[in-house]
Amino acid sequence: MSESTPEAKGTPQSSGSENKKTELTGEKKVAKATPESPPQKEGADKTEVKKPPAPKPKPKPAPKPEPRKFILSSSPHIRDEESVSRIMRNVTLSLVPAMLAATWIFGLRSLGLVALGMASAVLTEWAIYKIFKMEGSVSDMSALLTGMLVSFNIPAGTPWWIPVVGSMFAIAIAKMPFGGLGYNPLNPALVGRAFLLASWPLHMTKAWLPAFWWKQPGYNFFTWKVDPASFIVDGATYATPLEMTKTALRTVRNPEGLPDDVIQSAMVNLQNVADRLIDLMVGTVGGCIGETSAILIILGGLYMIFKKYIDWRVPVSFIAVVAIGGWLFGGSKGAFTGDPLFHIFAGGLILGAFYMATDMVTSPMTKKGRIIFGVGCGLITLMIRMIGGYPEGVSYAILLMNLTVPLIDRYTVPRRFGHIKPATKEA
């Protein structure tokens, strides 16, 4: 009570005649308030009279206890503790198990590539913030995640500068020019990957290392220098399972004019791939650094669903469409002979469905929209895998669907509360 001083009232009223302007709005307000006195302060009732009791109390403002100042803001006044940087950090952390598995499978080299990718993403973003004096900072951790995802999408045998260039492109071209975090229409990590794939196809499609290559003679866990070509044994084994299947299927389905042994080996390859399903799930097969260990990625994804960082609708609809489509069209003996599990676990589907397609910025806001988005991703992936020229289509599928997000959001605006057909009013 003592904070809301009675002193404030005398001064502005008397000064009203001489100064004609009290600069403090607070004081003005108190002055306007007629019964301004807080309870039982001396002579409150008297000051209510228009003319000041006496112009003499114009003392030094020493005894004046400052009226307590309060923060003014719009409601609500409390906020959830979740923040952008915390989400980004936790999503990055949820990828760590997969990264460690990749390190075990592909050697310390793969960890080095991931670290390079992350570092260059953060540095690029920091530099752009500085150079262009943009608002914001790398402390939102989103660049860290982008760098990680770019590196997860490259083969383990690429030169060191591949993740560096990929991350730089992702940040400097796909993210910052649009305004930075929140404004990029496309998933930056995938743009980075697409750029790498288009620019250095050899590194991106032929630099596969077999699982546990570092256990082979001449190498060890810490080996950096490695020539992926040296692992090619008979011209086929360097391929990822998806690539192998695609080639083999093409052979088996159109055997005319091909030598028997080619067809034979294609059949064997198909069988091999089918037999190695467990390896696919655990990740002990050739592939990109982070794409391989499906189980760990799924665990990370479940954690994110539990934390509500992602909506289950996207990965579930995406994966379901690919699985069903793979089962329908992916077999060698006609419809319904494909192996849905193979299509789920091979390639980048799991990583893409849980970590790329669900990127908050580039996926729809509405629940219905997320299902449409997931289904669309699945269909495009299938088309690329089955018909297109690339063995894998997850990343292009997501990028294409990213472009449809504003449209999806526009056409899936939820029905608002109370907007119901008049007939539904029950008794």
Added chain:
Amino acid sequence: MKKTFRGGTHPPEFKLTAEKAGEKLPLPSTVHIPVLQHIGAPGKAIVKKGDEVKVGQPLTQAGGFVSAPTHASISGKVAAIGEYPHPSGREVITISIDGDGNDEWFEEIVEDVDWEKVDAAEIIKRVQAAGLAGMGGAAFPTHVKLSPPKEKPIDTVIINGAECEPYLTSDHRLMLERSEEIIQGAKLIAKAVGAKRIFIGIEDNKPDAHGVLEKAANEVGSDIDLSVEMLPVKYPQGAEKQLIYAFTQREVPPPPGLPMDVGCLVQNVGSCVAIYEAVRYRKPLIERYVTITGAGVREPKNVIARIGVPVSELIETAGGYNDNAAKLLMGGPMMGAAQWTDLIPTIKGTSGVLILSEEEARIGVEMPCIVCGRCVDVCPVFLMPTTIARMSELEHYEDAEKMGALECIECGSCTFICPSKRNLVHHIRFGKTTIMAERRKAQVAKRAAG
């Protein structure tokens, strides 16, 4: 099936004062009673400076049908009538009374021994005379709610004991301490509107209140269906539309739709007690339960305060401010309004005075929207808050209106949940105000044109 609604969020509860019984405060020496303590037209003063008034004596008469009179909450002399700070943030004509310390009651306030026999019209008349306005915060005049037009019959009365706002416990204490009056009040409400059933809804973080009310309901008895129900804890469970949906699965149409459009009437538990007292004792609304809480005050507690007591005095009774007090709110942290001064008086809709410490009041730095869609997930009226807020920010008010800006109930769920700490409600509210202003302007222009 759990009785709840779709959307919503779970802010931390911080019910610091749940165990503190409502403490009757000593008579205040001065009260400031604004002529506007409700939604609607302000009242007109019928006393003048220097008049002697007694407790419960009317100070104003209603300024129309959607208006409510106010009454002296202490006996004494009218010290001033003039503009005074008001919890709305503006200054409102306020009648200040210097108390004489006698607490002398107005002669017309006498018990009606035959109160149980009064008819609907008489209930509404007494409620109107008592100046009741919704005590949950919005403060809509009660008698208006009790008088729906004939073509909109009300079959369900819902008594709101959800108290979903964090920190606040005034309704909780009231339910524990005034359970019988609540049941009686609920029955009077049902009688006034001719409803067939009564639901009393309590969030399941208050099982004690549920138990007490259920017991009271059994003791008092009811000739119509009356059930006391637990609702899952979820904000904003106590919002009118959400509460109606939880009990009846009926959706109140968008504004200007009202609960009566779906045959429902919602009253706060505090209003029930006030209605009971108004009908039985002809007692006007001159006091209420108020929670004084937050880390910015020394001894958080629940009090029974006379209307018009300055908030500064309430805070004194709660041990005064802590040094880190940073923000003064009337109401809870989700929908309460920040105040610039503690001179403001307690009014009919004041369920709590919340003093947040610096730490509690800290809100993260606002960042760009990352389109995570959390606000869309939690919006209890199914809007797309971030889209509306952005349109409003860009001054595309027409688009904001098309997206349902006017349907926002300003519950704050979206803003609470936003990881980018965007002030969504603020932008939407700004858009709403602008849209309404445009509409008024258009109406005036139309009228002028003939």
